[in-house]
Each structure stands twice: as C-alpha cells, then as structure tokens.
Amino acid sequence: MLTFNMDLPFDNNTAKGELKKAHALFRKSNINVNDLKRVIGSNVVSAYHTLQDAADQVSLKSEAVQYYKETLGASIETFKMGGSTLIDALLTEEYLTDALLTLADAKLAYIKALSQLRFETGTLISYENNEYLVLKDALVTLPSEDKGEGLDSGKKMMAVNAGMSGKIIEIYVKPGSRVKKDDVLAKIRRSDLDSRMAGKKQEIAESEKWAAQEIKDLDEIPLPEESIEAEIASENEIPESPKESKKLKISPAPVTPPAAPPDLQTLRISLADTDLQIEALNKKLKKQEDMAQKGLMAQGAVAKIQKEIDVLLKNKFQKENSILRLSENEEAFEKLKQELAEKRKAVFKQRSDRFSAEIKALEKQAETGSSIVSPVNGQIADIKVNAGDIVSPDACLMTIERQ
Secondary structure (H helix, E strand, O other), X not given: OOOOOOOOOOOOHHHHHHHHHHHHHHHHHHHHHHHHHHHHHHHHHHHHHHHHHHHHHHHHHHHHHHHHHHHHHHHHHHHHOOOOOHHHHHHHHHHHHHHHHHHHHHHHHHHHHHHHHXXXXXXXXXXXXXXXEOOOHHHHOOOOHHHOOOOHHHOOEEEEEOOOOEEXXXXXXXXXXXXXXXXXXXXXXXXXXXXXXXXXXXXXXXXXXXXXXXXXXXXOOOOHHHHHHHHHHHHOOOOOOHHHHHHHOOOOOOOOOOOOOOOHHXXXXXXXXXXXXXXXXXXXXXXXXXXXHOOXXXXXXXXXXXHHXXXXXXXXXXXXXXXXXXXXXXXXXXXXXXXXXXXXXHXXXXXXXXXXXHHHHHHHHHHHHOEEEOOOOEEEEEEOOOOOOEEOOOOEEEEEEEO
C-alpha cells in the first residue's frame, strides 16, 4: 500500500512573501551601494579640496618667509648704517622665526591632507607579495590615474568651502536639491568684521582728536619776540632784598643754568632722520597690510607698526615746533607755521582716508562674502554642516554633483 503527504498552500502566499522579501533586500542593497558611492565620492572631493587649500597655504607661507628674509637683510644693513636700532633688527628676526614656524605647520597640514586623500581613495596601503605595505610614494605623491589610482569618484563632485570664519545663519538647500551656478546655498555671518570696523572707526575718531590738538599746539607757539620779551621780563624781576632774606632766614637756592637748546642745524638733521624712518615704516606697513589681507599675518602685527609710526610722528612734530621757535623774524615764523599746519593737515587726512578705505573694504567684504553661492550647475550630494555651526575658512559645507 503506497501513501504520501502533501501540503497545499493557500494562494501560494508564503512563496510570494519570500519573493517580495528578496526584492526588498535587493533594493536595500542597491540603496546602500549608492549611498556608499555618494559618501566615498563626497569624502574624496572634500579631501582633495582640503589638499588644494593646504598646498596654497604652503605656497603663501613660503612667500612670507622669503619676504621676511629680505626684510631682515635690509634691516641689518639699515642697522649698520645707523638708521635703526639693534632691537629693530632683533624684532625682524623674531618675525622671520614666527614665519618659519608657521610654514612648518602648513607643511604638516599638507602631509596630513595628502594622507587623508590617499586613505579616502584607497591608495594609502598597497598589497604586494601577500603583504600590506605603506610605500614611500604614497606619502609624498598624489594618486595617479596611470597607476590605477585616479580620482574618478570625484570627477563629477565639487566641494563648497566656507571661505571665511563665522556662523552658519541659514542653509537654503538639502541633499537632492538641484541648483544652478551662482544660486545662494547658505548665509554666513562673519565673526571678525564688526569688531574690525568698529576699531577702524575708533582710530578715525582718535586721529581727528590728535590732529585738532596738534594744530592747536602749533597755533599757541608764540612769536620769537614774545618769547624773548618773556625771558627778559623774567630776568628783570626785582630780587628780594638782603634785609628781608635775613629776616626770613631764607637761603637763596643755587641757580642752575638752563641746558643749551639744540641748534637749528642739529634739529634739521634729526628731523630728516625721523622722516626717513617714517617713510621706511610706511612701506613696511603697506606690505604687511597686503599680507594680512591674504591671511599671512595677524592684524596685531600691522597695528604694532602703526603705533611705531605714531610715536615717530609725535617726535617729528616736536622737532618741527622747536625749529619754528628758532625762526629769525616774524615773517619767517608765520610762513613756516602755515607750512607746518598744512603738512599736518595732509598727514592726518591721509590717515583718515586710509582708515575710511579699510572700513569700506570691510563693509564690501561683509556684504559679498556672507552669501555662499553654487560654483556650478548640479545637484546637492551631501551637506556637512547645520545652521548655527561655527566654521573656519577651509571648512567644507557641502558637495555638489556636477551635471
């Protein structure tokens, strides 16, 4: 007798369920693969642009070192000729040392960025003869397409960097958003512009106050005849009688003759030397302002040079006032006084104009730099920051897949 057992499924639901489950797992795997491609591509692009920024910084810091080497040489020559002090030469050498340290930090950042790029592209470690090796070339060279180390995953991806320090106010896109070139992607509030503009306005106010005081002091310098008459009146004062002195038992104090004032020729030579120092510092100030705008120097170093110029200007004005007091006659006195007033007004106007130009540049920088725009047409692949985040200039905000 032959028997058998058989299960009769209702509408084959179990098999259909297994099929749908397999389809779902397949779609999930595809999503994971695509997401992994997107993440890898985004990381490669970010690492590549970080490396580019690091290379630019190395180049700029190298230029700064070269500039300080030239400045140090000139400072030593000026010291040998008596145009500057040993402290000035030592300070310049200190600036050179700081620049060399900054260059070393920039090179270290470059090596780290290169290693990160190699890691993201999977070319940091090699497999040869059943061994995993980190070859020397992988630490000092870029991945090469000729060696199968190309950046294919990053060819269509572009990183969008902040380009400034500040706080993310708002982000206008999200992953998957399609954007056109120059579309605004985000807004950043710069962290340093407000304080710098306020500082420049304060410097203008102080400069105007200083200018008014210098003109006032110049106006109050008396004519040479008035000075002589005052001196004669002082000499003609009636001294106390010996009888009264004896009664009061006051011993006359010893009279110390006044120090002889510097002669006119000495003052003019000293004034010419001061003018040369101011001219040299103004040139140095211009160069360092340019370097500060490129991020090669702190604003504090620029302010320090400006203070040195201000000290020399005060010294210059004092010497000019002394020369004015030695005028031969009233006509020469009035003529020189008018010339000095006009020159000082020009000096302070130049200072105010420079500060005003810096304020306008900062305002323009704040206006144009606060918007982060898309560099290309494409689709947002990944966003790496959130509103409220504080970012640095080289921070990658998002990546765009070019189309």
